Amino acid sequence: MLATRASTAKRLARSFATVVDTKASGVKVAAVDYGQPTTAVTVLVKAGSRYQPSPGVAHVLKNFAFKSTAKRSTLGTVRESELYGGVLSASLSREYLALTTEFLRGDEPFFTSLLASILATTKFLPHEYSEYVLPVVRDESTHASRVPSTLAIEAAHSVAFRTGLGAPLLADAHSHVSLDSVKEFATSAFASGNVAVVGTGIDSARLADLVDKALAETPLPSGSSMPSSSSKYFGGSARINLPMGGQTVFVGFGTTAPSAALSVLATHLAPPSALKWPSVPRSSTKLTPVYLPYSDAALAGILVQAPDVKSVKDAAKTLFEKLKKPLTAEELKTAVARTKFDAAASAETREGLTLALGKKVFFNADTSVESTLTALDKVDDATISKTVSELLKATPTYVAIGDIATLPYVDEIML
Amino acid sequence: MNALGPSLAPYIRSSRTLKKWVTPVAQWYANLMGYRQMGLKYDDLQQEELPEVQRALGRLSQREYYDRSYRMKFAAHQSVLHKPLPKEQWLSAKDDARYLKPHIEDVLKEESERAAWDTMGVQRR
Numbered sequence: 242m243l244a245t246r247a248s249t250a251k252r253l254a255r256s257f258a259t260v261v262d263t264k265a266s267g268v269k270v271a272a273v274d275y276g277q278p279t280t281a282v283t284v285l286v287k288a289g290s291r292y293q294p295s296p297g298v299a300h301v302l303k304n305f306a307f308k309s310t311a312k313r314s315t316l317g318t319v320r321e322s323e324l325y326g327g328v329l330s331a332s333l334s335r336e337y338l339a340l341t342t343e344f345l346r347g348d349e350p351f352f353t354s355l356l357a358s359i360l361a362t363t364k365f366l367p368h369e370y371s372e373y374v375l376p377v378v379r380d381e382s383t384h385a386s387r388v389p390s391t392l393a394i395e396a397a398h399s400v401a402f403r404t405g406l407g408a409p410l411l412a413d414a415h416s417h418v419s420l421d422s423v424k425e426f427a428t429s430a431f432a433s434g435n436v437a438v439v440g441t442g443i444d445s446a447r448l449a450d451l452v453d454k455a456l457a458e459t460p461l462p463s464g465s466s467m468p469s470s471s472s473k474y475f476g477g478s479a480r481i482n483l484p485m486g487g488q489t490v491f492v493g494f495g496t497t498a499p500s501a502a503l504s505v506l507a508t509h510l511a512p513p514s515a516l517k518w519p520s521v522p523r524s525s526t527k528l529t530p531v532y533l534p535y536s537d538a539a540l541a542g543i544l545v546q547a548p549d550v551k552s553v554k555d556a557a558k559t560l561f562e563k564l565k566k567p568l569t570a571e572e573l574k575t576a577v578a579r580t581k582f583d584a585a586a587s588a589e590t591r592e593g594l595t596l597a598l599g600k601k602v603f604f605n606a607d608t609s610v611e612s613t614l615t616a617l618d619k620v621d622d623a624t625i626s627k628t629v630s631e632l633l634k635a636t637p638t639y640v641a642i643g644d645i646a647t648l649p650y651v652d653e654i655m656l
Numbered sequence: 657m658n659a660l661g662p663s664l665a666p667y668i669r670s671s672r673t674l675k676k677w678v679t680p681v682a683q684w685y686a687n688l689m690g691y692r693q694m695g696l697k698y699d700d701l702q703q704e705e706l707p708e709v710q711r712a713l714g715r716l717s718q719r720e721y722y723d724r725s726y727r728m729k730f731a732a733h734q735s736v737l738h739k740p741l742p743k744e745q746w747l748s749a750k751d752d753a754r755y756l757k758p759h760i761e762d763v764l765k766e767e768s769e770r771a772a773w774d775t776m777g778v779q780r781r
Binding site: 316368 | 762
């Protein structure tokens, strides 16, 4: 068996991703095969927090992945995939719910049928909800509510976009999400129009065949896309009291037109360190560039973290001064090069590849590395200064987390 | 033996003649046991100490769990008084539903599935 796998893995020729419409089920399928020794099949569902009817429903639905279905029990799912050596995981972003299976080449029929049965026949049993799902949901929410950077990004989204993208990603640790609302959300989300199957290390025609076969046994309801209004940027400020974890400030801007210049700007303002272990000791103030592009909006900004209020305030002030100063040719070149590297490196990971393919499937966007790099190459002085002047006209998104009695207000740092 | 204990009921129910003969005896015996006179249901008598039954109790809906506690409290009070409830408050045979049995069966099925996976032999194809 191992010998046959090795021979199929020999196909090192790079095949480009093609989007294939499955014939029977109506689910879109895309795959790339770089000759990796393992295969991953991801089901991307438009069921992120943006589409949820009430806060926390998407988070609960994520944790209901790989639970009892009409075909097998929770234990059966786990043990059977263990026999194949597969790894099952679910992740939630603001736009997508991703159910991923990773396994050795040759086991794809089992794992595609597993994913199909999860989508179509999950039972949503009340006791599984209280025994397995809710404890994990509470743990994740409680943990997230203690991490200042996660809190800052959450608050920044709610301030910047209010509804839709501004909806909380995680369920509140203390609020109740009813099982019925989760079931209802699942039936509307798991329709063939909202689902895309993305594979890496597998041929797209073969994946399409397998998906068709699996969905013929357990068909999905045909449906169109989820109801969601297009995003609008508002901006504003939020202050959250957090006794431990240092002082955190997020300064950023949202836009409804994601552009390459914005990501370059974020990298320029808070350049990530090029050395892993620098010779001079690192300063205690940590600057992290944030650039989060979505299908119809983007949030860009800087996360400033420091142990005391004064250094946070100084760092945030310096950021705004840096933003108002025009870039020198050298600075621009450095920032563009670093952004290009990050963009290219993200296409190397499985998650990055899956997300890029997902965008291609759902929005027919050109997401190849080459096109991203060309767009970044086109960024010049003029586009940067235009972006900056547009940003400064809008209301900034400002989040302060920590000792809110002494942390600065946005007008104190935007001098 | 599992939490539910041995039962001839499925075999008796499968035969029409047997069912016709045994049902009146079963009803008579159930009434003789005396739990209905205390306002209890048969499933209130399940051994709560068993971990399987504990898990099954956790799966009851809030309403079922409340009703169960209410019946228990009533029965405990009657036990203190050393007398059954007045006859009009006895539980009728049609109210004596097995509300816990399906949950215990589910738990037992899960246990046996786990045991099956734990002791499975794997064959290479």
